[in-house]
Amino acid sequence: MPSVRPSARPPARLSVRRAAIIVLDGVGIGATPDQKAYGDLGSDSLGNVAQAVGGLRLPNLERLGLGRCRPLAGLAPVDVPQAAFGIAHPMGAGKDSTTGHWELCGLVLKRPFPTYPAGFPADLISEFARRTGRGVLGNRAASGTAVLDQFGREQARTGQWIVYTSADSVFQVAAHEEVIPLEELYAACDTAREILQGEHGVSRVIARPFRGENGAWLRVGDHRRDLSLPPPADTLLDRCEQGLVPRVGVGKVDDLFARRGISSVHTASNAQAFDLIAGALGSMQRGFLLANVIEFDQSWGHRNDVPGYVKGLAQLDEAIPGLVAKVQPDDLIIFTADHGNDPTTPSTDHSREAVPVLVFGPSVSPVPLGERATFADIGQTVAEFFELDPLPAGTSFLGEVWRG
Numbered sequence: 001m002p003s004v005r006p007s008a009r010p011p012a013r014l015s016v017r018r019a020a021i022i023v024l025d026g027v028g029i030g031a032t033p034d035q036k037a038y039g040d041l042g043s044d045s046l047g048n049v050a051q052a053v054g055g056l057r058l059p060n061l062e063r064l065g066l067g068r069c070r071p072l073a074g075l076a077p078v079d080v081p082q083a084a085f086g087i088a089h090p091m092g093a094g095k096d097s098t099t100g101h102w103e104l105c106g107l108v109l110k111r112p113f114p115t116y117p118a119g120f121p122a123d124l125i126s127e128f129a130r131r132t133g134r135g136v137l138g139n140r141a142a143s144g145t146a147v148l149d150q151f152g153r154e155q156a157r158t159g160q161w162i163v164y165t166s167a168d169s170v171f172q173v174a175a176h177e178e179v180i181p182l183e184e185l186y187a188a189c190d191t192a193r194e195i196l197q198g199e200h201g202v203s204r205v206i207a208r209p210f211r212g213e214n215g216a217w218l219r220v221g222d223h224r225r226d227l228s229l230p231p232p233a234d235t236l237l238d239r240c241e242q243g244l245v246p247r248v249g250v251g252k253v254d255d256l257f258a259r260r261g262i263s264s265v266h267t268a269s270n271a272q273a274f275d276l277i278a279g280a281l282g283s284m285q286r287g288f289l290l291a292n293v294i295e296f297d298q299s300w301g302h303r304n305d306v307p308g309y310v311k312g313l314a315q316l317d318e319a320i321p322g323l324v325a326k327v328q329p330d331d332l333i334i335f336t337a338d339h340g341n342d343p344t345t346p347s348t349d350h351s352r353e354a355v356p357v358l359v360f361g362p363s364v365s366p367v368p369l370g371e372r373a374t375f376a377d378i379g380q381t382v383a384e385f386f387e388l389d390p391l392p393a394g395t396s397f398l399g400e401v402w403r404g
Contacts, residue, residue: 019332019382020289021104022277022323023253024316025097026297028340028353029070032089035352040095040340043351045301048344049313050074052306058313060320064335065366069356082324084359084401086369088336088377091393095352096168097297098203098228100338101256105236105290106379106391113169113203113229117141120171120200125163127195132188134180135160141167143302143348148174148210148217155179156214161188167349169203171196177209177220185209186225193227204228204255221298222268226255236379237261239388240288248284250276251292262290270295270312274319281326288382292338301341302348309343324360330404332385333360334378359397363404369397 030044042048047070050056055074058066065081066072092103093112102109119139129136137151137160147164155162155176162174171192175185189207196202207225212218231238240247241261249264250273267273273293280289293316300308327333340353357369357378372378376394383389384396 017286017330017386018281018284018289018328019334019385020277020281020291021334021336021378021382022289022291022293023101023104023251024293024296024335024337025251026301026339026341026350027337027356028342028351029072029087029337029356030340030353032352032354038095038352040342040347040351040353043340043342043345043347043353045296045309045340045342045351045353046070046072046356048342049306049309052344053310056310056313058317060317061313064320064358064360066356066358068368069358070354081366082360083335084357084364084367084369084397086357086372087354088357088372088375089354090339090352091374091376094169094203095339095350096170096203097252097292097338097350098256100355100375101253101292102231102235103375103393104336104338104378105257106239106376106383106394107231107233107235108374108376108393114200115167115169116165116202117167120163120165124195124200128163128188128192129161131191131195132161134188136163138162138164141165144172144174144208144219145217145303148219149215152176152210152217153214162208167347170206171202171204172206172208174208174210177211177223182207182209182223189225189227201229220268221294222266224252224266226252228256228258230258230260233392235261236288236383236388236391237290239383239391240386243386243388245386245388246284246287248280248287248289249291250280250289251294253290253292256292264290267294270315274316274323278319278322278326281323281331288386297341297350301343301350304343304345304348306343327361329362331361332364332382332402334358334382335360336375336378338375359401364401365403367400369400372397
Protein backbone atom coordinates (compact mmCIF):
# COMPACT_ATOMS: atom_id res chain seq x y z
CA MET A 1 0.00 0.00 0.00
CA PRO A 2 1.26 3.54 -0.72
CA SER A 3 2.58 5.27 2.36
CA VAL A 4 3.05 8.99 2.96
CA ARG A 5 3.83 11.08 5.99
CA PRO A 6 1.71 14.24 5.82
CA SER A 7 3.59 15.84 8.71
CA ALA A 8 6.82 15.65 6.70
CA ARG A 9 5.56 17.77 3.82
CA PRO A 10 7.76 20.72 2.93
CA PRO A 11 6.41 24.27 3.29
CA ALA A 12 3.61 24.99 0.84
CA ARG A 13 5.62 27.28 -1.42
CA LEU A 14 4.44 25.93 -4.72
CA SER A 15 5.78 28.98 -6.58
CA VAL A 16 9.38 27.84 -5.95
CA ARG A 17 9.10 24.09 -5.41
CA ARG A 18 11.16 22.02 -7.88
CA ALA A 19 12.06 18.37 -8.12
CA ALA A 20 13.99 16.25 -10.60
CA ILE A 21 14.47 12.56 -11.26
CA ILE A 22 17.59 12.04 -13.37
CA VAL A 23 17.60 8.50 -14.76
CA LEU A 24 21.00 7.11 -15.73
CA ASP A 25 19.76 4.54 -18.22
CA GLY A 26 21.39 1.15 -17.62
CA VAL A 27 23.45 2.11 -14.55
CA GLY A 28 22.52 -0.78 -12.28
CA ILE A 29 24.29 -1.55 -9.03
CA GLY A 30 24.02 -5.31 -8.74
CA ALA A 31 22.08 -8.15 -7.24
CA THR A 32 18.35 -8.41 -6.73
CA PRO A 33 16.60 -11.30 -4.97
CA ASP A 34 15.11 -12.48 -8.29
CA GLN A 35 18.11 -11.88 -10.55
CA LYS A 36 18.57 -15.58 -11.30
CA ALA A 37 15.02 -15.91 -12.64
CA TYR A 38 15.87 -13.35 -15.32
CA GLY A 39 19.08 -15.12 -16.36
CA ASP A 40 21.16 -12.28 -14.95
CA LEU A 41 22.85 -13.84 -11.94
CA GLY A 42 26.11 -11.99 -11.35
CA SER A 43 25.19 -8.90 -13.38
CA ASP A 44 26.39 -5.73 -11.64
CA SER A 45 26.87 -2.85 -14.05
CA LEU A 46 28.72 -0.48 -11.71
CA GLY A 47 30.38 -3.12 -9.57
CA ASN A 48 31.71 -5.27 -12.40
CA VAL A 49 32.90 -2.27 -14.41
CA ALA A 50 34.71 -0.95 -11.34
CA GLN A 51 36.43 -4.31 -10.86
CA ALA A 52 37.28 -4.60 -14.56
CA VAL A 53 39.30 -1.37 -14.54
CA GLY A 54 40.88 -1.81 -11.13
CA GLY A 55 38.70 0.79 -9.44
CA LEU A 56 36.73 3.85 -10.53
CA ARG A 57 37.95 7.43 -10.03
CA LEU A 58 34.80 9.54 -9.66
CA PRO A 59 35.48 12.18 -7.00
CA ASN A 60 32.25 14.15 -7.38
CA LEU A 61 30.03 11.06 -7.30
CA GLU A 62 32.10 9.79 -4.39
CA ARG A 63 31.38 12.99 -2.46
CA LEU A 64 27.68 12.65 -3.24
CA GLY A 65 27.75 9.21 -1.66
CA LEU A 66 27.79 6.72 -4.53
CA GLY A 67 30.30 4.61 -2.60
CA ARG A 68 27.78 4.36 0.25
CA CYS A 69 25.01 2.92 -1.95
CA ARG A 70 26.92 -0.36 -2.29
CA PRO A 71 30.68 -1.03 -2.13
CA LEU A 72 32.38 -0.05 -5.40
CA ALA A 73 36.07 -0.54 -6.13
CA GLY A 74 37.86 2.81 -6.13
CA LEU A 75 35.08 4.78 -4.41
CA ALA A 76 35.41 5.53 -0.72
CA PRO A 77 32.32 5.23 1.48
CA VAL A 78 32.65 8.84 2.71
CA ASP A 79 31.58 9.45 6.30
CA VAL A 80 29.47 12.52 5.54
CA PRO A 81 28.20 12.43 1.94
CA GLN A 82 26.47 15.32 0.24
CA ALA A 83 23.34 13.30 -0.59
CA ALA A 84 21.04 10.78 1.03
CA PHE A 85 21.99 7.38 -0.33
CA GLY A 86 20.69 3.88 -0.84
CA ILE A 87 19.51 1.43 -3.46
CA ALA A 88 16.13 0.43 -4.84
CA HIS A 89 15.05 -3.00 -6.05
CA PRO A 90 12.67 -3.52 -8.98
CA MET A 91 9.34 -4.92 -7.82
CA GLY A 92 7.50 -5.13 -11.13
CA ALA A 93 7.96 -7.65 -13.90
CA GLY A 94 10.52 -6.95 -16.60
CA LYS A 95 13.83 -5.16 -16.94
CA ASP A 96 13.46 -2.60 -19.70
CA SER A 97 13.24 1.17 -19.87
CA THR A 98 9.44 1.31 -19.99
CA THR A 99 8.87 -0.87 -16.93
CA GLY A 100 11.71 0.85 -15.08
CA HIS A 101 10.49 4.39 -15.73
CA TRP A 102 6.89 3.45 -14.98
CA GLU A 103 7.94 1.98 -11.65
CA LEU A 104 10.08 5.02 -10.85
CA CYS A 105 6.90 7.04 -11.38
CA GLY A 106 4.78 4.88 -9.10
CA LEU A 107 3.32 2.24 -11.43
CA VAL A 108 4.42 -1.36 -10.84
CA LEU A 109 3.79 -3.76 -13.73
CA LYS A 110 2.33 -7.07 -12.50
CA ARG A 111 2.75 -9.10 -15.70
CA PRO A 112 5.74 -8.95 -18.03
CA PHE A 113 5.42 -7.68 -21.56
CA PRO A 114 5.69 -10.45 -24.20
CA THR A 115 9.08 -11.27 -25.70
CA TYR A 116 9.94 -13.05 -28.95
CA PRO A 117 13.35 -14.75 -28.79
CA ALA A 118 12.51 -16.75 -31.95
CA GLY A 119 11.09 -13.78 -33.85
CA PHE A 120 7.52 -12.60 -34.30
CA PRO A 121 4.67 -14.81 -35.56
CA ALA A 122 4.38 -14.97 -39.34
CA ASP A 123 0.87 -13.55 -39.37
CA LEU A 124 2.00 -10.41 -37.52
CA ILE A 125 4.88 -9.87 -39.92
CA SER A 126 2.61 -10.45 -42.92
CA GLU A 127 0.10 -7.93 -41.59
CA PHE A 128 2.84 -5.37 -41.00
CA ALA A 129 4.22 -5.88 -44.53
CA ARG A 130 0.74 -5.65 -46.09
CA ARG A 131 -0.22 -2.47 -44.27
CA THR A 132 3.10 -0.71 -44.87
CA GLY A 133 3.56 -1.84 -48.46
CA ARG A 134 7.09 -3.13 -47.99
CA GLY A 135 8.62 -6.54 -47.34
CA VAL A 136 10.46 -7.57 -44.20
CA LEU A 137 14.02 -8.74 -43.60
CA GLY A 138 15.34 -10.35 -40.44
CA ASN A 139 12.55 -11.02 -37.95
CA ARG A 140 14.91 -12.36 -35.33
CA ALA A 141 16.45 -11.48 -31.99
CA ALA A 142 19.73 -9.64 -32.59
CA SER A 143 21.79 -6.67 -31.50
CA GLY A 144 21.31 -3.50 -33.51
CA THR A 145 24.83 -3.46 -34.89
CA ALA A 146 24.78 -7.16 -35.81
CA VAL A 147 21.47 -6.89 -37.64
CA LEU A 148 22.79 -4.01 -39.74
CA ASP A 149 25.93 -5.94 -40.57
CA GLN A 150 23.75 -8.83 -41.75
CA PHE A 151 20.89 -7.05 -43.48
CA GLY A 152 21.91 -3.40 -44.00
CA ARG A 153 23.16 -3.86 -47.57
CA GLU A 154 20.03 -5.76 -48.64
CA GLN A 155 17.78 -3.20 -46.97
CA ALA A 156 19.45 -0.35 -48.80
CA ARG A 157 19.18 -2.27 -52.10
CA THR A 158 15.57 -3.50 -51.81
CA GLY A 159 13.87 -0.93 -49.58
CA GLN A 160 12.45 -3.62 -47.32
CA TRP A 161 12.18 -3.11 -43.56
CA ILE A 162 14.60 -4.74 -41.16
CA VAL A 163 12.51 -6.03 -38.26
CA TYR A 164 14.23 -7.39 -35.17
CA THR A 165 13.81 -7.77 -31.43
CA SER A 166 15.99 -8.55 -28.40
CA ALA A 167 15.64 -10.19 -25.01
CA ASP A 168 13.40 -7.23 -24.16
CA SER A 169 9.85 -6.65 -25.29
CA VAL A 170 10.58 -4.57 -28.38
CA PHE A 171 9.60 -4.55 -32.07
CA GLN A 172 12.38 -2.64 -33.83
CA VAL A 173 12.20 -1.36 -37.39
CA ALA A 174 15.41 -0.26 -39.12
CA ALA A 175 15.66 1.59 -42.43
CA HIS A 176 18.31 3.63 -44.23
CA GLU A 177 17.35 7.31 -44.17
CA GLU A 178 18.31 7.79 -47.82
CA VAL A 179 16.17 4.82 -48.90
CA ILE A 180 13.05 5.33 -46.78
CA PRO A 181 12.15 8.83 -45.53
CA LEU A 182 11.92 9.28 -41.78
CA GLU A 183 8.25 10.17 -42.03
CA GLU A 184 7.49 6.82 -43.68
CA LEU A 185 9.54 4.95 -41.07
CA TYR A 186 7.65 6.71 -38.28
CA ALA A 187 4.32 5.98 -39.95
CA ALA A 188 5.27 2.31 -40.26
CA CYS A 189 6.06 2.21 -36.53
CA ASP A 190 2.68 3.81 -35.81
CA THR A 191 1.15 0.97 -37.83
CA ALA A 192 3.14 -1.63 -35.92
CA ARG A 193 1.98 -0.08 -32.65
CA GLU A 194 -1.64 -0.43 -33.82
CA ILE A 195 -1.06 -4.10 -34.68
CA LEU A 196 0.85 -5.00 -31.53
CA GLN A 197 -1.86 -4.84 -28.90
CA GLY A 198 -3.42 -7.30 -26.46
CA GLU A 199 -1.64 -10.63 -26.46
CA HIS A 200 1.15 -9.17 -28.60
CA GLY A 201 1.29 -5.82 -26.84
CA VAL A 202 5.06 -5.35 -26.74
CA SER A 203 6.49 -2.74 -24.46
CA ARG A 204 7.92 -0.60 -27.25
CA VAL A 205 7.96 -0.24 -31.02
CA ILE A 206 11.23 1.47 -31.93
CA ALA A 207 12.12 3.30 -35.13
CA ARG A 208 15.81 2.72 -35.85
CA PRO A 209 17.00 4.87 -38.76
CA PHE A 210 20.57 4.43 -39.96
CA ARG A 211 23.01 5.93 -42.46
CA GLY A 212 26.29 5.01 -44.11
CA GLU A 213 27.53 2.26 -46.38
CA ASN A 214 28.08 -1.47 -46.16
CA GLY A 215 30.58 -2.21 -43.42
CA ALA A 216 30.23 1.28 -41.95
CA TRP A 217 26.60 1.61 -40.88
CA LEU A 218 25.74 4.33 -38.37
CA ARG A 219 22.56 4.32 -36.31
CA VAL A 220 21.05 7.81 -36.02
CA GLY A 221 20.23 8.06 -32.35
CA ASP A 222 18.67 11.52 -32.40
CA HIS A 223 16.14 10.32 -35.03
CA ARG A 224 15.18 7.25 -33.04
CA ARG A 225 11.57 7.09 -31.90
CA ASP A 226 10.03 4.83 -29.24
CA LEU A 227 6.31 4.07 -29.14
CA SER A 228 5.27 2.64 -25.79
CA LEU A 229 1.93 1.31 -24.70
CA PRO A 230 0.07 3.87 -22.58
CA PRO A 231 0.49 3.28 -18.84
CA PRO A 232 -2.54 1.31 -17.57
CA ALA A 233 -2.94 3.52 -14.48
CA ASP A 234 -1.90 6.94 -13.25
CA THR A 235 1.78 7.75 -12.89
CA LEU A 236 3.62 10.61 -11.22
CA LEU A 237 3.29 12.54 -14.49
CA ASP A 238 -0.50 12.20 -14.41
CA ARG A 239 -0.56 13.32 -10.78
CA CYS A 240 1.59 16.35 -11.65
CA GLU A 241 -0.71 17.24 -14.52
CA GLN A 242 -3.77 16.92 -12.27
CA GLY A 243 -2.07 19.06 -9.62
CA LEU A 244 -1.01 21.73 -12.16
CA VAL A 245 2.68 21.02 -11.57
CA PRO A 246 4.65 21.93 -14.73
CA ARG A 247 6.66 19.08 -16.30
CA VAL A 248 9.91 19.28 -18.27
CA GLY A 249 11.32 16.26 -20.11
CA VAL A 250 14.85 15.51 -21.28
CA GLY A 251 15.58 12.47 -23.43
CA LYS A 252 13.15 9.77 -24.52
CA VAL A 253 10.86 10.04 -21.48
CA ASP A 254 7.87 11.25 -23.51
CA ASP A 255 8.07 8.12 -25.67
CA LEU A 256 8.23 5.84 -22.62
CA PHE A 257 4.96 7.26 -21.29
CA ALA A 258 3.23 7.33 -24.70
CA ARG A 259 3.49 11.14 -24.54
CA ARG A 260 1.05 11.25 -21.64
CA GLY A 261 1.69 14.01 -19.16
CA ILE A 262 5.01 15.20 -20.60
CA SER A 263 6.79 16.43 -23.70
CA SER A 264 10.52 16.09 -24.08
CA VAL A 265 13.58 17.16 -26.04
CA HIS A 266 15.37 14.03 -27.26
CA THR A 267 19.12 13.61 -27.06
CA ALA A 268 21.67 11.47 -28.87
CA SER A 269 24.38 11.74 -26.21
CA ASN A 270 24.87 12.09 -22.50
CA ALA A 271 26.58 15.44 -23.05
CA GLN A 272 23.44 16.81 -24.70
CA ALA A 273 21.35 15.50 -21.81
CA PHE A 274 23.60 17.13 -19.22
CA ASP A 275 23.39 20.46 -21.07
CA LEU A 276 19.61 20.29 -21.20
CA ILE A 277 19.33 19.25 -17.54
CA ALA A 278 21.57 22.14 -16.49
CA GLY A 279 19.55 24.49 -18.69
CA ALA A 280 16.27 23.32 -17.19
CA LEU A 281 17.55 23.65 -13.63
CA GLY A 282 18.78 27.12 -14.51
CA SER A 283 15.48 28.31 -15.98
CA MET A 284 12.61 26.40 -14.33
CA GLN A 285 10.65 28.57 -11.93
CA ARG A 286 8.88 25.57 -10.46
CA GLY A 287 7.83 22.06 -11.45
CA PHE A 288 9.14 18.58 -12.13
CA LEU A 289 12.04 17.59 -14.38
CA LEU A 290 12.25 13.99 -15.64
CA ALA A 291 15.41 13.19 -17.58
CA ASN A 292 16.82 10.10 -19.27
CA VAL A 293 20.59 9.92 -19.80
CA ILE A 294 20.82 7.37 -22.60
CA GLU A 295 24.35 6.34 -23.53
CA PHE A 296 25.23 4.01 -20.65
CA ASP A 297 22.54 1.76 -22.12
CA GLN A 298 22.39 2.59 -25.83
CA SER A 299 26.05 3.22 -26.66
CA TRP A 300 28.00 1.10 -24.17
CA GLY A 301 25.90 -1.47 -22.31
CA HIS A 302 24.32 -2.98 -25.42
CA ARG A 303 27.71 -3.12 -27.12
CA ASN A 304 29.68 -4.57 -24.18
CA ASP A 305 31.91 -1.50 -24.35
CA VAL A 306 33.60 -1.35 -20.95
CA PRO A 307 36.01 1.52 -21.86
CA GLY A 308 33.08 3.55 -23.22
CA TYR A 309 31.06 2.91 -20.07
CA VAL A 310 33.98 4.02 -17.89
CA LYS A 311 34.47 7.13 -20.00
CA GLY A 312 30.77 7.86 -19.66
CA LEU A 313 30.99 7.62 -15.87
CA ALA A 314 33.89 10.09 -15.95
CA GLN A 315 31.82 12.46 -18.11
CA LEU A 316 28.96 12.17 -15.63
CA ASP A 317 31.31 12.91 -12.76
CA GLU A 318 32.63 15.99 -14.56
CA ALA A 319 29.07 17.20 -15.16
CA ILE A 320 27.97 16.88 -11.52
CA PRO A 321 29.38 20.26 -10.29
CA GLY A 322 27.64 22.14 -13.08
CA LEU A 323 24.32 20.41 -12.32
CA VAL A 324 24.39 20.89 -8.54
CA ALA A 325 25.39 24.52 -9.01
CA LYS A 326 21.92 25.12 -10.48
CA VAL A 327 20.13 23.66 -7.44
CA GLN A 328 18.01 26.05 -5.37
CA PRO A 329 17.43 25.92 -1.57
CA ASP A 330 14.17 23.95 -1.66
CA ASP A 331 15.00 21.62 -4.57
CA LEU A 332 14.78 17.83 -4.43
CA ILE A 333 17.14 16.21 -6.96
CA ILE A 334 17.26 12.40 -7.31
CA PHE A 335 19.88 10.52 -9.33
CA THR A 336 18.92 6.91 -10.07
CA ALA A 337 18.53 4.35 -12.90
CA ASP A 338 15.85 2.22 -14.56
CA HIS A 339 17.64 -1.17 -14.89
CA GLY A 340 21.13 -2.53 -15.47
CA ASN A 341 23.09 -3.16 -18.64
CA ASP A 342 26.33 -4.77 -17.57
CA PRO A 343 28.95 -4.41 -20.34
CA THR A 344 31.23 -7.01 -18.74
CA THR A 345 28.87 -9.98 -19.26
CA PRO A 346 28.39 -11.95 -22.51
CA SER A 347 24.82 -10.64 -22.76
CA THR A 348 24.18 -7.47 -24.76
CA ASP A 349 20.75 -6.94 -23.22
CA HIS A 350 19.38 -5.26 -20.13
CA SER A 351 20.03 -6.88 -16.77
CA ARG A 352 17.78 -7.25 -13.76
CA GLU A 353 19.56 -5.13 -11.15
CA ALA A 354 19.03 -2.86 -8.20
CA VAL A 355 19.64 0.82 -8.90
CA PRO A 356 21.50 3.51 -6.95
CA VAL A 357 19.49 6.25 -5.24
CA LEU A 358 21.19 9.58 -4.47
CA VAL A 359 18.95 12.36 -3.15
CA PHE A 360 20.49 15.83 -3.23
CA GLY A 361 19.42 19.31 -2.17
CA PRO A 362 20.34 21.99 0.36
CA SER A 363 17.34 20.94 2.48
CA VAL A 364 18.11 17.20 2.25
CA SER A 365 19.78 15.35 5.13
CA PRO A 366 22.49 12.94 3.88
CA VAL A 367 21.01 9.92 5.63
CA PRO A 368 21.08 6.24 4.65
CA LEU A 369 17.93 5.13 2.82
CA GLY A 370 18.77 1.43 2.96
CA GLU A 371 17.45 -1.04 0.41
CA ARG A 372 14.09 0.15 -0.91
CA ALA A 373 11.67 -2.60 -1.94
CA THR A 374 10.61 -0.82 -5.15
CA PHE A 375 11.68 1.94 -7.50
CA ALA A 376 8.23 3.41 -6.82
CA ASP A 377 9.46 4.81 -3.50
CA ILE A 378 11.16 7.51 -5.57
CA GLY A 379 7.99 8.60 -7.36
CA GLN A 380 5.98 8.43 -4.14
CA THR A 381 8.53 10.75 -2.49
CA VAL A 382 8.21 13.30 -5.28
CA ALA A 383 4.41 13.07 -5.16
CA GLU A 384 4.47 13.86 -1.45
CA PHE A 385 6.97 16.66 -2.05
CA PHE A 386 4.47 18.31 -4.40
CA GLU A 387 1.55 17.54 -2.04
CA LEU A 388 -0.14 15.37 -4.67
CA ASP A 389 -2.46 12.41 -4.18
CA PRO A 390 -0.54 9.19 -3.39
CA LEU A 391 0.60 7.04 -6.29
CA PRO A 392 -0.53 3.41 -6.84
CA ALA A 393 2.67 2.01 -5.31
CA GLY A 394 5.64 3.01 -3.23
CA THR A 395 6.56 4.31 0.21
CA SER A 396 7.71 7.90 0.47
CA PHE A 397 11.04 8.56 2.16
CA LEU A 398 10.54 12.33 2.26
CA GLY A 399 10.17 12.29 6.03
CA GLU A 400 13.56 10.61 6.29
CA VAL A 401 15.47 13.18 4.23
CA TRP A 402 13.65 16.51 4.29
CA ARG A 403 14.73 19.14 6.77
CA GLY A 404 13.40 22.22 4.97
